Amino acid sequence: MIEFKNVKKVYPGGITALDGISLKIDRGEFVFVLGHSGAGKSTFLKLILHEETATEGKIVVNGYDFRRIKNRQIPYMRRSLGVVFQDFRLIPTMTAYENVAFAMRVTNIPEKQIRSRVPYVLNLVGLKDKARSYPPELSGGEQQRVALARAMVHSPPIIIADEPTGNIDPELSVEIMELLTAINKVGTTVVVVTHEQELAAQFHQRTIYIEKGEVVADTSAGLRDKLVSPSEVEVVAR
Numbered sequence: 001m002i003e004f005k006n007v008k009k010v011y012p013g014g015i016t017a018l019d020g021i022s023l024k025i026d027r028g029e030f031v032f033v034l035g036h037s038g039a040g041k042s043t044f045l046k047l048i049l050h051e052e053t054a055t056e057g058k059i060v061v062n063g064y065d066f067r068r069i070k071n072r073q074i075p076y077m078r079r080s081l082g083v084v085f086q087d088f089r090l091i092p093t094m095t096a097y098e099n100v101a102f103a104m105r106v107t108n109i110p111e112k113q114i115r116s117r118v119p120y121v122l123n124l125v126g127l128k129d130k131a132r133s134y135p136p137e138l139s140g141g142e143q144q145r146v147a148l149a150r151a152m153v154h155s156p157p158i159i160i161a162d163e164p165t166g167n168i169d170p171e172l173s174v175e176i177m178e179l180l181t182a183i184n185k186v187g188t189t190v191v192v193v194t195h196e197q198e199l200a201a202q203f204h205q206r207t208i209y210i211e212k213g214e215v216v217a218d219t220s221a222g223l224r225d226k227l228v229s230p231s232e233v234e235v236v237a238r
């Protein structure tokens with residue numbers, strides 16, 4: 001799924017953001033990537049998305065080896081990752097439905113498929129009744145769930161959430177984390193990048209600690225619960 005081997009990232013100007021990181025995230029895992037401000041979390045994320053390239057080392061994401069990936073393959077590789085950005089990145093002039101549908105339209109998916117898939121994913125995140133609302137009419141937590149629905153629209157094997165609790169209230173943080181947990185239980189790999197140690201501690205999942213560009217600890221996952229059905233994801237979303 002995601003493999004980093006001795007990955008180093010030195011930015012122009014000489015700052016070493018990642019200093020020889022090696023890790024493997026396998027199919028079906030739920031992983032927190034935890035670190036203080038400046039530890040290298042955003043750089044880690046940018047490397048996974050191929051927005052930045054490694055100075056040294058090997059990166060493989062969903063079977064794409066970045067030392068060999070062709071430019072034309074990059075959009076396909078990115079589509080295999082569902083990313084929920086910290087600032088949600090929703091289009092304010094489009095409804096919740098249109099924001100999610102847009103992600104499908106840009107990949108030339110037939111309209112008929114869009115009409116059935118968008119309500120399905122909005123329902124999964126508990127937003128069936130808000131499909132016609134515009135982002136400014138939605139709460140922070142709801143906007144985040146639209147962003148999550150959009151991230152899920154192509155059924156990616158991996159969902160990455162960047163500081164998912166950064167811009168929402170503490171109660172909603174638990175809600176979004178429970179939703180991510182439910183999504184993980186139906187088989188999607190979930191990677192949560194955060195600086196919130198308490199959040200990671202609450203959920204007893206594998207936690208990779210990054211400090212000054214290095215992995216300083218990597219706990220094993222807690223006991224995994226039984227797999228649940230997609231309908232149980234909907235229950236969590238309500």
Ligand SMILES: Nc1ncnc2c1ncn2[C@@H]1O[C@H](COP(=O)(O)OP(=O)(O)OP(=O)(O)O)[C@@H](O)[C@H]1O
Pocket residue numbers: 011012013015016017035036037038039040041042043044195
């Ligand atoms: N484009 C860039 N050019 C030069 N240095 C950079 C660049 N981006 C990040 N850095 C530096 O790399 C180091 C790691 O930054 P990074 O943004 O990855 O950390 P972070 O853990 O995501 O921090 P935060 O939680 O504050 O976003 C920092 O010292 C930062 O100043």
